Structure formats: structure tokens, C-alpha cells
Amino acid sequence: MSSDLDVFVGNTTLIDEEVYRLWLDGHSVAEAVARRLRGGVLEREGTSVAVLQSDTRDHYRTFQMLERLLHAPPRLLQQLLFQIPPERQALLVQRYYAFDEALARELLGKKLSKGTKKELDEVSARTGVGIRSCRRQFDNFKRVFKAVEELRGPLAENIQQLFLLPPPLARDYAAIVFFANSRFETGKRRLQFLSFADFAACAQSMMGHWSQGALAPEAAEPDGDLPKSFLQDLKELKVLVTDKDLLDQHKSLVCSALRGKISVYNELEASFKALSRALVNVGGKLTHARDVRDFFVDLVEKVIEPCRSDKWSPGDLRLFLTHYTAAPRNLPGFRHQALWERYMAAITACLLRMYHD
Known part of the structure; x- marks a missing residue:
């Protein structure tokens, strides 16, 4: 009675990047062999289908043994069972994640x-x-x-x-x-x-x-x-839209700075108070879990879509947000400038990133 046995002996663990990708993509050994065949590996390597199947199975066994180490990558660096060069270890981790x-x-x-x-x-x-x-x-x-x-x-x-x-x-x-x-x-x-x-x-x-x-x-x-303390503090910013004098002064400062500089000046002047209320109220509601969930919905519905409707360009929005954020420095009755600028830094970055088709 005889049996065939495939034996591989070596020191450095060989990693075939193509087979690793096929394994990561979830292909079975048979599917991986078929894809390698279609890629012309037999012609390139001058080998047989049987050797290709054996090679693929061997790589798959290696990857399956490595996987427990990839779940905690520092262990891969510390283990001695698999002799893998550092650059190969980094590749294994990066592609796995x-x-x-x-x-x-x-x-x-x-x-x-x-x-x-x-x-x-x-x-x-x-x-x-x-x-x-x-x-x-x-x-x-x-x-x-x-x-x-x-x-x-x-x-x-x-x-x-x-x-x-x-x-x-x-x-x-x-x-x-x-x-x-x-x-x-x-x-x-x-x-x-x-x-x-x-x-x-x-x-x-x-x-x-x-x-x-x-x-x-x-x-x-x-x-x-x-941070709950930061979200709670954001309620203090509502004074910018609840105090009529501050709201009017804020609008005057922003409109004066942007007159002749943006293509939608008339639309800005008409919609300033609605936009300002939307921008301030998004932050004022973030103490409630449901409103946190709707953060991006609110930005799109109450800021991005109205600006799109009025045909604001990304440059118009950038100029507006820059002056809108800076203007309260010149409002005598406003005492939350540091909080305001911290809040608006993220709001501005989000809006400018999201403002596209």
C-alpha cells in the first residue's frame, strides 16, 4: 500500500502575495487555483497543475496558522515559529486589516x-x-x-x-x-x-x-x-441667534466683509439668519443622543441643501464660513469666542468636505 505525500522543507516562510490576496478575498483553494491558472502561472513558472494545487494548499495552511497572530500583530513580531522578514510582516498586517x-x-x-x-x-x-x-x-x-x-x-x-x-x-x-x-x-x-x-x-x-x-x-x-462637558457648553452659543441684537450685528459684520467677494451675496443676505440658526442649533442639540445621531442629516438638510438650492459654489461657502466664524470676535456682548472657534473648526471642515454632488 502506497500513498503520496507532499513535503516542504525550508527556513524562511515564503509568502506569495497573489495567493495571500486570494485568501483574504475569501476564495477557496479550488477557486484560488482556478484564478491562478487563468492568470497564466503555469506558463510563467513552467510547472504542473498538481504542483500548483499543492503550492496553493500549502500557502493556505500557512495563512490559517498565521491568522491567530494577525489578530494581535505584536505577537507576530515576537513569535519564532515563522521566520518572516520585518517588511513581509508589515505587509501581512497591513493587507489583513x-x-x-x-x-x-x-x-x-x-x-x-x-x-x-x-x-x-x-x-x-x-x-x-x-x-x-x-x-x-x-x-x-x-x-x-x-x-x-x-x-x-x-x-x-x-x-x-x-x-x-x-x-x-x-x-x-x-x-x-x-x-x-x-x-x-x-x-x-x-x-x-x-x-x-x-x-x-x-x-x-x-x-x-x-x-x-x-x-x-x-x-x-x-x-x-x-465630551459631555463640551457638548453641554455648546448651549451657551445659542445667544448668537436668540439675542436679536447679536444676531443683527453678526449679520452686519459678515455681510460687510463679503460684499462684492462672493457670487451669492443677495442670497446670503436673505438667508443669513436661517443659516446662522441652523449652524448654531446643530451644536446646541448635541446633548441628546437622538440629535447626535442626526448630526450629518441636519448639516445636509439645513445647510448644504439650502446652499445648493441658492447655487453657492464651494468657494462661496468657504469664504462665508471663514468670516462667519471670525466675526463674533468683534461682538462686544459675546464671551464664548474660544468655544465658538473650537466648535466651528470641526463644523467648517465637515461642511467643506461634504459640499459636493
């Missing part, structure tokens, strides 16, 4: 729970991302969220240190954690024009200007939380 933006956009703002995971079949069909890949990426989102949700300090830096991710990818994961934490509404029809990159840029601005962790790393509150 890379994600499809279409999938991230679908999951943004949702609770990273078993209930959401059960919806991945539908998400896979909508995005074209394979179901196995969807599950791996979802598990990565959840793993990162659980690891950093209680940590102090800048969220992206914590993720970068714990998971050894490059800074841009760590910032994207920080945005996912931030949205999962605050549960912002992102699925409404009027928000569908916004991409994952749009929301991620907004999250980074909000964390950079509003979160306690970014401003004071020693603070008790995690960077992914919107």
Missing part, C-alpha cells in the same frame, strides 16, 4: 454586534464583496473597537500602536470606531452621496477639535467619545 470602503460605508454608524453580522449576506450582495471577506473585515472592525474603546488619548495613535497599522489606515479605523461609538446616522437617502472617505474626514476633524483625548491625552475620557 485593509478593507473595502464600500463595505465600511455600509457598516458605518452601526453597532458592531451579532445582529449586524447577520446582515452581512445582504451587505455582500450590495457591495460585491465576498461573504467570507465581509466577515473577516467585520471581525477586524469589531476587534479594533473592543481593543481601544476604553483607552485614553488619541484614538488613531492607540490603534496604530496596538495593531501596527500605517497612520492612514489607523486613522480610517479610528473613524470607524468613532462612528460606532456615537452611532451617527449615515444610511438616510439624503446622505447617500457621501462616501466613506467623506465621513472619515469629518470624524478626524471632530476628534481633532472636539474630543477630550486629542486636546488632553491625560484626560479620563476616551478619544472616541464626544
Whole structure:
């Protein structure tokens, strides 16, 4: 009785980037072999189908053994079983935690729970991302969220240190954690024009200007939380729209500064009070969880859509927000300039990023 046995002996663990990508995409061994065949690997390497199948299975076994280490990347650096050069280790980690933006956009703002995971079949069909890949990426989102949700300090830096991710990818994961934490509404029809990159840029601005962790790393509150004390203070800004004299003075200062400089001056003059109320009230409502959820809906409905209707250009909006933010410095009765500028820094960044078709 005889049997065939495939044996591989070596020292450095070989990583085939093409096979790794196929494994990450969720393809079976048979599917990976078929794709490699279509890619012309036999002609390039001068090998046989049997060797190709054996090679693919061997790579898959290696990736499956490595996966438990990829769940905690520092362990990959510390282990001695797999001899993998540092640059290859970095590639393995980066590609394992890379994600499809279409999938991230679908999951943004949702609770990273078993209930959401059960919806991945539908998400896979909508995005074209394979179901196995969807599950791996979802598990990565959840793993990162659980690891950093209680940590102090800048969220992206914590993720970068714990998971050894490059800074841009760590910032994207920080945005996912931030949205999962605050549960912002992102699925409404009027928000569908916004991409994952749009929301991620907004999250980074909000964390950079509003979160306690970014401003004071020693603070008790995690960077992914919107500080309750800051949100409560935002109610003080309502004086800009409830005090008629301040509202009129604010309008006069902004209109004087922009006369002849923007193409929609008449529209600005007519809509200034409505726009100002919208901008101030968005912040004044953020002490309530439901209003936090509607933050982006409110910005689109009450600021972006009216400006689009009046045919504001992005340059018009930028000029307006610059002077609108600066003008209260010259209002004698206004005593919250530092709070105002901190608030408007994130609002301005969000609006300018979101103002597109």
C-alpha cells in the first residue's frame, strides 16, 4: 500500500502575495487555483497543475496558522515559529486589516454586534464583496473597537500602536470606531452621496477639535467619545441667534466683509439668519443622543441643501464660513469666542468636505 505525500522543507516562510490576496478575498483553494491558472502561472513558472494545487494548499495552511497572530500583530513580531522578514510582516498586517470602503460605508454608524453580522449576506450582495471577506473585515472592525474603546488619548495613535497599522489606515479605523461609538446616522437617502472617505474626514476633524483625548491625552475620557462637558457648553452659543441684537450685528459684520467677494451675496443676505440658526442649533442639540445621531442629516438638510438650492459654489461657502466664524470676535456682548472657534473648526471642515454632488 502506497500513498503520496507532499513535503516542504525550508527556513524562511515564503509568502506569495497573489495567493495571500486570494485568501483574504475569501476564495477557496479550488477557486484560488482556478484564478491562478487563468492568470497564466503555469506558463510563467513552467510547472504542473498538481504542483500548483499543492503550492496553493500549502500557502493556505500557512495563512490559517498565521491568522491567530494577525489578530494581535505584536505577537507576530515576537513569535519564532515563522521566520518572516520585518517588511513581509508589515505587509501581512497591513493587507489583513485593509478593507473595502464600500463595505465600511455600509457598516458605518452601526453597532458592531451579532445582529449586524447577520446582515452581512445582504451587505455582500450590495457591495460585491465576498461573504467570507465581509466577515473577516467585520471581525477586524469589531476587534479594533473592543481593543481601544476604553483607552485614553488619541484614538488613531492607540490603534496604530496596538495593531501596527500605517497612520492612514489607523486613522480610517479610528473613524470607524468613532462612528460606532456615537452611532451617527449615515444610511438616510439624503446622505447617500457621501462616501466613506467623506465621513472619515469629518470624524478626524471632530476628534481633532472636539474630543477630550486629542486636546488632553491625560484626560479620563476616551478619544472616541464626544465630551459631555463640551457638548453641554455648546448651549451657551445659542445667544448668537436668540439675542436679536447679536444676531443683527453678526449679520452686519459678515455681510460687510463679503460684499462684492462672493457670487451669492443677495442670497446670503436673505438667508443669513436661517443659516446662522441652523449652524448654531446643530451644536446646541448635541446633548441628546437622538440629535447626535442626526448630526450629518441636519448639516445636509439645513445647510448644504439650502446652499445648493441658492447655487453657492464651494468657494462661496468657504469664504462665508471663514468670516462667519471670525466675526463674533468683534461682538462686544459675546464671551464664548474660544468655544465658538473650537466648535466651528470641526463644523467648517465637515461642511467643506461634504459640499459636493
